Amino acid sequence: MKSFREGVGSFAEPSAIAGRDRIDGADWWFNFGHSTPILRKIAVKILSQTSFSSGCERNWSTFALIHTKVQNRL
Secondary structure, eight states: OHHHHHTOGGGGSHHHHHHHHHSOHHHHHHHHOTTSHHHHHHHHHHHTSOOOOHHHHHHHHHHHHHSOHHHHHO
């Protein structure tokens, strides 16, 4: 983390600095995080996750079919 915060090593390269605004986060870490392999691995995993709620919506729609107001009164 210290190397990243201080911009030391591969983080100080002009292409890394220029790519911060143009490249996707996971791709940036994959390309420029080779000086910190553990942090690079964690960052790529976190930034590669999708942020869709379709799985939650699917669960709630199934729940709505099972638990209706009529069934809850019984």
